[in-house]
Amino acid sequence: MHTHFTNFLLNIKELSVSEVQKVEADVWIQVQPTDRLQACPQCQGTEVIRKGCAYQRKVRHLSAFGCRVFLFLPAIRLMCKQCDVSFVWQYGCVAPGRRYTKQFEASLPRQVIGATVTHAAKQTQTPATTVERVFKQWMETESAHVQGTCQEQALNSSQLVLGIDDFAIRKGHTYNTGIHDLRGGTFLDIIPGRRLDELRAYDQVNPKWRDLQPAAVVMDLATGYHTFIKELYPSAIRIADRFHVNRYVTEALQVVRKRVEKELASRARHQLKQHHRILGKRADQLSEKENKLVSQFLQYSEVLRKVYEWKEAFITWYDCSASHSLAEKGYARWLEQGEQIEHFAVQNCLKTMKNWRKEICNYHHLRFTNAAVEGRNNKIKALQRRHYFTRNPKHYKQRILLECNEELLRC
Template identity: 50%
Template sequence: MPLQYINELLGLPELQLQQLVSIDTKEVHLEASPVAYKQPCPLCHSEASVKRDGRNRTRQIRHLSIFGRKSYLHVPSIRMTCTRCRISFVWIYDFVGPKQRYSQAFRAQTVEQTLGSTAVHSALMQQAPVSTVQRMHQEALPKACEHLTKQAWREAEDSSNLVLGIDDFAIKKGHTYNTGIHNLRGETMLDLWAGRKLEDLRAYAQANPQFLALKPKAVVMDLAKAYHTWITECFPHAIRIADRFHVHGYVIESVQEIRKSIQHTVSPRAKATLKSHHRLLNPPIDQLCVKSKAQLESILAFSPLLRSVWEWKESFSLWYDCSPDINVARLGFMRWLGQGETLDHPAVRSTLKTMRNWQEEIVNYHHCRFTNATVEGRHNRIKAYQRRHYFTRNQECYKAGILVECNRPHLTS
């Protein structure tokens, strides 16, 4: 292939290829030089007083792969002198930083691969040392995080109907938690901080006036009292919504408690059937296939109480999906509570007590139908990131990595 086509393939207009130094099955070495003869002085920005003053050693720069081989550019390190400013400087290339051995394009491609994978995988793809890939990732992470975070906050501040989602995720289950705040409309993560107790939430609000300047229409969260107390203090006019899937979990838990209680009263064969197909009791019936519906019918036939509480659970799903407005939803919720009172079981009574205590927040779902489903999906991304990076010890890199991981699919980096 002629050198001019290779030059276009490299995408470096500031260089002109001179010759092909060597080529084998793994590497391509190309000699290149700047197209311009002189370069402006970095102080006076003039070429009139600049003269060339010889060359130092040739620089070998790793660039993007071509023809399935690693490519290396051999470029001269040209010494320049400005007679006006009386300074000497070395030719500054746009495609590579000073004293660097990897081009900007190679770094960008490597970092892009690392953000969605691991340093080991990216190093294997680029045929580069793992330590080098990790260093590139650590250098690019703060800038990418700053850009994406500013963009996410700008969208939240400019939104006229902002809906926030708040939830925590575990670093160590049962011991250490982080809390994240999310823009549910923009599907972005705004920030995260250590802790989930009320004092941790208040400390974050005091340290971040940008958060208090937001004007959310609604805030979606689970039934943790600390969250509702904190949001009432920060945004007294915002609608507090109990997350649908957390609320629904209480009803499903009562169904499973009744299933466990009747397992001890049936035959061993029926007990095995109940235990093996217990997950069929959780989803709405319209999400099951024909075979699963038949299996569900067989386990509901073991107990009238189990059938009744399952129908109570199904009516709760219908209430969520079919209530046309807040007034109808409030009446339907009261009827659903009355239906639950006919089921004489401790698990149902415990669930009804929780539902009455949080009645207003549960019904508020019908003001604006948002849930923390995207937040839970983002938590899965965070857990995968933590496993890939083995819980980065540097807290700033840990936070920046999570924010980039969560916001990169929805924002431009």
């Protein structure tokens, strides 16, 4: 039987195919070493004699054409004439005592990323314990490589922009903080906790991030984050995340909407409550039907109309301010527009907007947001749900670094 194409598909240079069999749903391949003799592992001598084959090793290889592939490797007995040591042929494609080739084991971790060990075991028809063992060994080295690559990329980045945001381990109780390279698109590290004392404690134990020289750091309006960044990177511009800031305005709009609902007839109240989300959408993203509904709702109350226009003016300010100096002037006009609306929700929102005026306007120095950060937070949330949470903190951190930097994986 011609086997040169099978040798090419097998992609193991030290082996040559002697026979291929189809046994039920599996493919069995009989192979032989391409070399006649092997050097002694003790003295590295080449005066070696063969003493026959003791047995055959059945080793799982990469699947082909939807079938499992097994290699049958002869356990060739050898003896060194120089040191009288007997040994068995050592194959480079498979470790001693293993039932899987190195290529097959290297393919397993990619099956687990974005899924679970149980799912990967079913897909590859491999015991779950084997998949877990291989994946944990790979995760130990790969996570260190990925984090090192991300750190080196951040250190060498010109005009580095960091993003900081928290994500829940147990919502309302326990949180972690993620550090992101927004320009490079990578997840750098996880800080346990989100309070100022926890951030400072982490900085004392892990001083490696002090070497970064970010031009700007994007975060929400949490005072602890701004204090920590001001201490750690005093020269960096602190930017209030656009979407976190915009939420304060939309929440004020919804408070006004709830007050207006109480004064309406039952049918109008039900309709406004049912479609309340479209009030928070940008006007340029509304469909024709939604535009008609919004026009109808704004006729219910003069205050609601003014707050809606105030909200749209804020979006326009973010989009259309050509420079930081013009943004500051436009922001002052927007604050004056809000002060003319006599409603407690709007006035409470304006207090926050005035307190964080500098950080909000800094967006127009460097137009970066934490949109990518929120996407990774959703990925982390999905990871925790798939695994019913990972109890080992070390594995938990490694898994997040790998999932959020998937494009840097070597497998």
